[in-house]
Amino acid sequence: MRTPLIAANWKMNKLVDDAVATAGALKPLVADAAGVEIVVCPVFTVLQAVGKALAGSNVALGAQNCYTKESGAFTGEISPQMLKDAGCTWVIIGHSERRQYFKESDALLNEKLHFALKSGLKVMFCIGETLDERQGGSMNDVLRRQVNEGLKGLSETDFANVAVAYEPVWAIGTGVTATPEQAEEAHAFVRGLVEAQFGKNVAEGLRIQYGGSVKPDNAAELIAKPNVDGFLVGGASLKADSFAGIIKAVC
Numbered sequence: 001m002r003t004p005l006i007a008a009n010w011k012m013n014k015l016v017d018d019a020v021a022t023a024g025a026l027k028p029l030v031a032d033a034a035g036v037e038i039v040v041c042p043v044f045t046v047l048q049a050v051g052k053a054l055a056g057s058n059v060a061l062g063a064q065n066c067y068t069k070e071s072g073a074f075t076g077e078i079s080p081q082m083l084k085d086a087g088c089t090w091v092i093i094g095h096s097e098r099r100q101y102f103k104e105s106d107a108l109l110n111e112k113l114h115f116a117l118k119s120g121l122k123v124m125f126c127i128g129e130t131l132d133e134r135q136g137g138s139m140n141d142v143l144r145r146q147v148n149e150g151l152k153g154l155s156e157t158d159f160a161n162v163a164v165a166y167e168p169v170w171a172i173g174t175g176v177t178a179t180p181e182q183a184e185e186a187h188a189f190v191r192g193l194v195e196a197q198f199g200k201n202v203a204e205g206l207r208i209q210y211g212g213s214v215k216p217d218n219a220a221e222l223i224a225k226p227n228v229d230g231f232l233v234g235g236a237s238l239k240a241d242s243f244a245g246i247i248k249a250v251c
């Protein structure tokens with residue numbers, strides 16, 4: 001049985017007071033959520049404060065990006081060691097906004113993934129096709145490239161600390177959610193790609209989250225699909241009660 005992994009991606013939102021208040025409000029709402037793993041990923045500047053607010057709870061702290069070096073002359077970057085120092089156990093790598101706006105390549109993301117794992121962080125590794133790619137019929141090729149290049153070189157033990165988030169770009173922040181059937185089809189395809197490259201054991205143990213306009217009222221039908229193992233939630237995670245509503249739909 002794969003334990004559902006439900007993560008909040010707050011993106012570039014929330015100053016410290018708001019972030020701490022949201023974390024503080026979330027804690028009691030999910031205190032008795034059993035059989036799920038919960039992560040909140042705020043901006044770097046509020047990590048420590050949110051980590052303190054979540055101390056002693058069942059909600060873990062994650063970040064939204066990291067670089068491929070421990071320290072040095074890399075202006076504006078942040079290392080996995082620094083994220084751990086701030087209290088993180090998780091990091092998101094390869095979000096479509098990083099790929100699209102910051103031109104992060106499959107090769108760079110693969111390097112980031114390896115370094116984050118080597119540094120002791122757990123990783124949510126994001127993949128997903130654009131609307132043009134889906135409509136143009138290249139969706140499966142895009143997912144194949146993102147999985148094969150992105151996860152290249154991982155060992156079976158590495159996979160204990162990796163989840164893959166399938167986030168169709170056309171569903172992110174648009175209010176248009178993939179149907180449960182579309183999500184299931186893509187997740188099953190991705191699991192098949194992982195099995196072909198890494199074997200049945202890895203594929204069966206791998207958690208594949210869905211992301212893209214997940215809300216409290218569509219979470220239950222999505223999680224009911226056999227290959228959907230959790231969510232990466234943007235907009236609906238910004239308010240404690242709606243994020244908690246998604247978690248409750250899964251428990």
Ligand code: PGA
Nearest residue numbers: 172173212213233234235
């Ligand atoms: P959304 O974002 O829930 O606002 O669509 C999801 C994500 O980008 O991770």
